[in-house]
Amino acid sequence: MVVRLAVEAGATTAVELAEPSWSPWRRMMFRYAFVVLGVGMAGVWVLHMLLRSVGVSQQAVMGVAKWTALHPLTDQVGEHVFGVHVDWSLTGSGDTAANWASMFTLLVVAVPIAVMWSVLDRRRPHYARLYAWFRLVLRLALMSALLLYGVTKLLPSQMAFALDRLVEPFGDLSPMAVLWSQTASSEPYEIALGAAEVTAGVLLILPFTAGLGAVLAVVVTLQVFLLNLTFDVPVKILSGQLLVYATVLAAPEIVRVVRALTGHAVPMRGPEALVPSPRGRRILVAAQVMMGMWVLFTTLTEGHDAWRTYGNGRPHSALYGIWDVTEYTVAGQEVPALVDFRPTPPQGQLIGPADRFRRLIFDVPQGVTAQRMDDSLVSFPVEIDADLHTVTITKDLSHQWKLAVLNYDQPQADQLVLDGQLAGRPVRLRLTRVDLDRFRGISRGFHWVQPVPYLR
Numbered sequence: 357m358v359v360r361l362a363v364e365a366g367a368t369t370a371v372e373l374a375e376p377s378w379s380p381w382r383r384m385m386f387r388y389a390f391v392v393l394g395v396g397m398a399g400v401w402v403l404h405m406l407l408r409s410v411g412v413s414q415q416a417v418m419g420v421a422k423w424t425a426l427h428p429l430t431d432q433v434g435e436h437v438f439g440v441h442v443d444w445s446l447t448g449s450g451d452t453a454a455n456w457a458s459m460f461t462l463l464v465v466a467v468p469i470a471v472m473w474s475v476l477d478r479r480r481p482h483y484a485r486l487y488a489w490f491r492l493v494l495r496l497a498l499m500s501a502l503l504l505y506g507v508t509k510l511l512p513s514q515m516a517f518a519l520d521r522l523v524e525p526f527g528d529l530s531p532m533a534v535l536w537s538q539t540a541s542s543e544p545y546e547i548a549l550g551a552a553e554v555t556a557g558v559l560l561i562l563p564f565t566a567g568l569g570a571v572l573a574v575v576v577t578l579q580v581f582l583l584n585l586t587f588d589v590p591v592k593i594l595s596g597q598l599l600v601y602a603t604v605l606a607a608p609e610i611v612r613v614v615r616a617l618t619g620h621a622v623p624m625r626g627p628e629a630l631v632p633s634p635r636g637r638r639i640l641v642a643a644q645v646m647m648g649m650w651v652l653f654t655t656l657t658e659g660h661d662a663w664r665t666y667g668n669g670r671p672h673s674a675l676y677g678i679w680d681v682t683e684y685t686v687a688g689q690e691v692p693a694l695v696d697f698r699p700t701p702p703q704g705q706l707i708g709p710a711d712r713f714r715r716l717i718f719d720v721p722q723g724v725t726a727q728r729m730d731d732s733l734v735s736f737p738v739e740i741d742a743d744l745h746t747v748t749i750t751k752d753l754s755h756q757w758k759l760a761v762l763n764y765d766q767p768q769a770d771q772l773v774l775d776g777q778l779a780g781r782p783v784r785l786r787l788t789r790v791d792l793d794r795f796r797g798i799s800r801g802f803h804w805v806q807p808v809p810y811l812r
Contacts, residue, residue, distance in 0.1 A: 377481035386483055386490075387471040393604070394490045396462040397597050398497035400424045405500045409654040418446060421489040425458035426465065433461045448758050449590035459593060488628035492644075495560050498573055498601040500651045501594070502557035505580075507659035511666025515539040519678055522795050535587040541797050543668060554578050560605075561648030563628065563641060570605035577602045613739060632654025666720070673718035674742045675764070679772055681713050683786035686778075693729060714786060724749060747774060 378386070401786075403424070434457035443483035449455075461515040478716050507513040521529075521537045525660035529537065529755050539546050553576050561568025584595045608625070609757045616622045631637055663669040684691045691712045715727040724738040724747075738754050739748040747763050751757035760783075770789040777783070793799040795812065 375482050375484045378483070383480070383483065384470065384474055386487065387473045388466055390483075390486065390490050391466040391469050391473075392462060393597075393600065394493050396466065398493045398601060401485075401497040401501065403494060404495075405504075405651065407652060414446075415810045418444070424497070425454070426461045429465070430454065430458045430461045433457050433464075450594050451590040451592050485629050488494050490629065492557045492630065493568075494601040494605055494646075495566055496647065498570075498577075498598055498605065499557045499560035499648060500655075501598055502553045502560070502573060502576065503651055503655045505657075506553030506557055507655045508544050508548045508662060508667075509660045510554055511550075511663035511667060511669070512540070512543055512546050513659065513662035513665075513669075515546055516667045516670070517541070517543070519676075520717045520725045520727075520733055520735075522792070523678060523715060523717070523727055523731075523758075524733055528731070531587040535583060535589065558648075558652070561644060561652075563644065566605065567609040567625075570602055571609055573602035574606045575598070595609055671721055673721050673724075673738075675718040675747070675772065677718060678790040678792070679716045679787035680719070680790055681715060681785055681787050683784070684712050685784045687782050713785075715790075716785075722753070 374792065400421075404417055404421060407420060408414075425444075425586075427444070430436075433440045434440050434453060437460070438453070438457060440453045440457070443452070444454055444459055446695060505514070513537045517540045518537075521533075521540070526534075539549070552572070556569050556572040559565040559572065564770050577595065581592075581595040582597045582808055583589065583593050612622050612625070681693075684693075693712055695715070712729055713726045714731070715728050717725040717727065718738075719725070721740065723735055725733055725735045727733050736759065737750045737753045737755065740746070741748075747760075747762045747764050748755060748758060749760040749762070751759060760776065760778040761779070762774040762783075762785075765773045765775075767773065770791075771786075772787040772789065774785040774787070775783075800810065
């Protein structure tokens with residue numbers, strides 16, 4: 357047993373010794389890439405992912421993220437180099453001034469670190485083992501990101517179907533809203549996108565299938581990166597990083613495929629030299645499997661919660677639907693349905709009693725969207741009491757600042773009457789539910805045989 361282990365250990369050492377020396381430029385480039393990609397980007401992502409997965413609060417994770425983004429040095433860079441105030445508030449955007457300043461700071465700070473490393477470790481001929489660990493960190497970061505974003509599409513919540521998109525003029529949509537709406541309009545398409553990302557993520561869990569997963573990840577991340585660039589989605593930094601991770605991981609596999617297609621012999625690729633002993637390799641593989649399964653479990657749990665909370669599996673409003681306003685009176689006087697009739701609301705009010713709306717859209721239980729006569733949309737928090745038949749429109753989610761308190765009645769399923777107080781004055785609205793099948797995006801359906809293209 358001892359002899360066998362000694363022979364295996366000696367074989368591993370021989371493999372390492374057989375690694376040719378790297379050129380000085382290759383070693384220098386690796387050191388810089390290791391600091392930037394391995395530690396500053398992928399390593400930080402893995403740290404944040406692990407903290408979130410074990411239940412660390414979002415506020416605590418954001419505190420860690422602020423320091424791993426090289427605060428307060430980034431603040432000084434933002435102020436004195438770019439002339440911008442670095443705000444670390446959570447906005448939902450990954451391309452804030454803080455994110456760009458942080459990335460620039462990392463790229464600059466990594467230079468002296470790589471130079472110092474090169475001076476202190478100048479005699480080392482190569483970094484074969486550290487390169488293997490570098491690829492492992494990239495793989496874990498890419499795996500967790502693909503699972504995170506893939507699950508939110510597999511269980512549609514990233515691009516959720518919204519009723520107000522059916523009546524909002526196309527020209528009023530931002531490029532990102534166009535992308536979100538077209539993806540949400542086809543749930544099978546969104547699920548297919550998520551399935552591709554999840555499949556790549558699952559393949560990246562095991563070192564034996566990681567090569568195939570990396571090649572698939574290149575295709576997936578390239579598409580996401582191009583969409584983010586061309587539709588102005590504020591995840592350009594992260595999607596670009598993921599594309600780089602996937603390219604680095606897939607490059608050896610792509611080279612092997614090209615060599616095989618061009619008639620060259622391609623030897624079997626052995627395991628990466630992460631640890632010297634076979635037992636250590638088995639333990640490391642088991643650890644990767646456990647971590648991958650844990651990430652998959654947590655992302656599925658979070659994805660299901662998102663799908664049930666604000667995704668396509670969310671509950672609907674008690675008055676779900678798009679309602680055309682057919683009659684609108686204030687203190688017994690009918691307000692005309694004029695496009696250019698825009699009275700100024702009283703000071704401190706978001707809407708005035710004389711504001712005439714074209715439609716009211718009830719989608720999620722906690723909100724209502726009003727479409728003005730000029731087709732613009734405005735949304736408000738709402739509280740609907742199905743027992744008392746009341747609709748309370750407020751300024752805030754806690755429903756402390758009331759804009760309107762209305763009683764509602766449904767004489768018929770497609771008829772709705774709202775009667776009550778709006779901004780201190782009595783109002784009455786009569787509404788008719790819009791048949792959603794009138795929208796071709798919903799009613800058109802799928803056709804194998806089409807005599808002519810249907811572009812209406």
